[in-house]
Amino acid sequence: MPNIHFKPGIVCLIAIFSSLSLKGNENAALETASTLAKKAIESSLALEIATDLTTDIGPRLFGSDGEKRAVEWARKRFEEYGFDRIWTEPFPVDRGWERGLETASITHPAPQNLVITALGGSVPTPEGGIEAEIVVFKTIQALLDQPEGSLDGKIAVVTQAMEIGGYGRFSGPIRGNGPSEAAKRGAIAYLMRSAGTDNDRMAHTGATRYQAGVPRIPAAALSVPDAQQIDRLADRHKSIRIKLLLTPKELGTVTSQNLIAEITGSEKPDEIILLGAHIDSWDLGTGAIDDGAGVGVVMAASKLIRDLPHPPKRTIRVVLFGAEEIGIYGGNYYVVKHRDELSKHIIAAEADAGQGPVHTINIGVGNPLDPSLSTIRKALETLGVKAGRAKSRGGPDIVPMSNAGVPVVGLDMFTEDYFDLHHTANDTIDKIVPERINQSAAAYVTFAYLASQLGGYYRAEN
Ligand SMILES: [Zn+2]
CATH class of the missing domain: 3.40.630.10 (Zn peptidases)
Incomplete structure (x- = not known):
């Protein structure tokens, strides 16, 4: 911008006219x-x-x-x-990725069906599904605190609840990283309480992402009432077993x-x-x-x-x-x-x-x-x-x-x-x-x- 010197009065008039026309534009736009x-x-x-x-x-x-x-x-x-x-x-x-069949049930000590859904990107279970003892973690941190090999042959279940307004903090570590963290400790499958704030018997899906170099294990979300049921059972019984079947397809x-x-x-x-x-x-x-x-x-x-x-x-x-x-x-x-x-x-x-x-x-x-x-x-x-x-x-x-x-x-x-x-x-x-x-x-x-x-x-x- 060249350095132009106006007399103060002219500068003032220009300023008034341009602000008037700006105001006019603004009013028309607002209307x-x-x-x-x-x-x-x-x-x-x-x-x-x-x-x-x-x-x-x-x-x-x-x-x-x-x-x-x-x-x-x-x-x-x-x-x-x-x-x-x-x-x-x-x-x-x-x-x-494409979803397939998804079923789960508690086989011991109180047989009953569970409402689950595969996490997006999950690998399938072996043909016919898997049946194994579960280890319940009330927080993701409790799982992270476990040493390598401590979950060998088990299904890891994280029942931590998502707080209102806490989706971002919850979905990354629990849905995104949870399966790989469980697999590093030897787990053969991963279940989590849904990232959701309802009490309906509806499971919430969402993407998971396997870490490179870690075995990829099947991963699914439990509806909130089902996760609470597992929590109650875990408080009362030493051994709980779950059967899980997931048949999603990876499409490259x-x-x-x-x-x-x-x-x-x-x-x-x-x-x-x-x-x-x-x-x-x-x-x-x-x-x-x-x-x-x-x-x-x-x-x-x-x-x-x-x-x-x-x-x-x-x-x-x-x-x-x-x-x-x-x-x-x-x-x-x-x-x-x-x-x-x-x-x-x-x-x-x-x-x-x-x-x-x-x-x-x-x-x-x-x-x-x-x-x-x-x-x-x-x-x-x-x-x-x-x-x-x-x-x-x-x-x-x-x-x-x-x-x-x-x-x-x-x-x-x-x-x-x-x-x-x-x-x-x-x-x-x-x-x-x-x-x-x-x-x-x-x-x-x-x-x-x-x-x-x-x-x-x-x-x-x-
Ligand atoms: Zn969206």
Whole structure:
């Protein structure tokens, strides 16, 4: 910027005029955003989309035919909406997997069936299943404290409960690493209390990941009441035996894909406001709260913006990520594929925490002083969304982007009941309450539209 010297009076007038026109822009954008939010609530479009996806497609396991059909379904839907560019980006997933039979029962001292489900990626039991004595650990730490060889020939059972709000702390060490830690100590199979907060007789699946160089043992989750039953039996009896049969198939490398759909910006087409959700789901239910709801929310928000008489100033890019559940393959691939373009990503948000409502906006940007952020917060306040102080990293699929320096926001949702249904056969569309998902769609459309029209200096260097 050249060093120009104005007389103080002229500088003052310029400042007033430019702030007046900024105010005018801002007011127009706020007005449109509030109309969009109202439409999101009145139309129930997000719920309609989630209903179509979970009914016409059903479960969408990574790499499966269901996931591919879902992508085609979404592509068609975006075409009908009149998006400017729609394309897929395929990528390999090196751990294709398909669920098989899964049964378990206590054979001694009080024979009874157990409700279980294989963890995603689990190897099968030997043909005919295995029957062995179990060793019960009330915490994962109690298992980690055991010496090598102490579980030879046994089935390790971890009955630690997940606390509300404790999913991240629980799922990594217990579901992800638990099987390999048990195998290092000699166990021949691994059972865990489900990562869930319900008391239903429903087991929660979710990915496990075997450590290299450690025997891979079959691994499954018990429903919460079944884990509690084993706890009670272990308090009363010295020897408990379980029979376990799992017949999942490992499919080697399979193909998944991200689906990308854009509304081209009218003034700054190369600047991207990104909305994400994941199109894949676990196979037990129909993936309604995880993440059909998120897909509904971001598709509805972007469709409402598409329907405006004037396109937004910046490009709105919706990414429906593939293969999230088995390890954020789509989110990681996106960053590799779009590395050269990441500096043009102005801000991103993902909807992957159920149906909402959105209660807090937390930001993860380099320059939190950009005035448009306070405008966005103010607009969200009218929907009951508070401004939070936590530093957000966005949703799971946009964490890799956030790590690569893309500014993100977290439109954080009410999740107290999310982990009652998460990854179970009970994750079905009837659980979605219109008022909740509609408020979420309203929050996302408010954020996306205002971010596309205002400010945008969210990076630290600006
Ligand atoms: Zn999810």
